[in-house]
Structures are given as C-alpha cells and as structure tokens.
Amino acid sequence: MNTTLPPLKDFILPTGSVLVSQLHVARTVCRRAERQAVLLQQERPQAIRSTAVSFINRLSDWLFVAARFCTDPNKVSEVLWDSQVLQKFADKK
Numbered sequence: 001m002n003t004t005l006p007p008l009k010d011f012i013l014p015t016g017s018v019l020v021s022q023l024h025v026a027r028t029v030c031r032r033a034e035r036q037a038v039l040l041q042q043e044r045p046q047a048i049r050s051t052a053v054s055f056i057n058r059l060s061d062w063l064f065v066a067a068r069f070c071t072d073p074n075k076v077s078e079v080l081w082d083s084q085v086l087q088k089f090a091d092k093k
Contacts, residue, residue, distance in 0.1 A: 001069040016071050023067035030060040 014024030034056040041048050 002065045005065070005068050012068070014067070016067075020067050020070050023063050023070060027060050027063035027067065030056060030063060034060060 014021060014028075034053065037048055037053045037056055041050065041053055
C-alpha cells in the first residue's frame with residue numbers, strides 16, 4: 001500500500017471519511033497498547049515477549065498506512081498539519 005502513496009513531508013491530521021477516521025482511531029488505540037506493553041516489558045520482562053511488542057508497533061504502522069491508502073483523493077484529500085494555522089489561532093487570543 002505504501003508504495004502507491006505520495007511521500008509524506010508533513011504530519012497529517014486524522015480526518016477524512018468514516019473509514020479513514022476509524023482507522024486512525026484504531027491506530028491510536030494500538031499505540032496506547034504499545035506504550036502499555038513496553039511498560040509491562042520493563043517492569044516484568046517475562047510477562048510479554050519482545051516479538052509481541054514489535055507486532056503491536058508494526059500493526060500501528062500498518063493502520064496508519066491503511067488510513068492513508070483508504071483516503072480517496074477524488075473525494076477527500078489528506079489534511080496536512082500546518083504550524084501557521086496554530087500560530088494564527090494563538091494570535092487571535
């Protein structure tokens with residue numbers, strides 16, 4: 001999937017269709033599970049295999065690429081993060 005996508009030059013915001021949004025939510029849940037798995041591995045190394053932690057990491061990467069892949073450029077394009085937008089918002093306050 002990744003070979004068909006344009007290279008990323010900026011962060012993307014988790015927006016788009018329902019499917020794309022759900023994939024981004026699944027990715028964030030997966031990242032949270034990864035952080036918890038790493039903590040568990042540090043506290044009790046025998047409790048979880050390092051391959052399981054690696055799998056969770058790769059799964060979250062796959063979900064990110066899948067979200068990008070499922071974005072239909074004809075209907076919804078990826079929304080890139082723009083630091084200038086945040087600056088304009090901060091200036092208004």
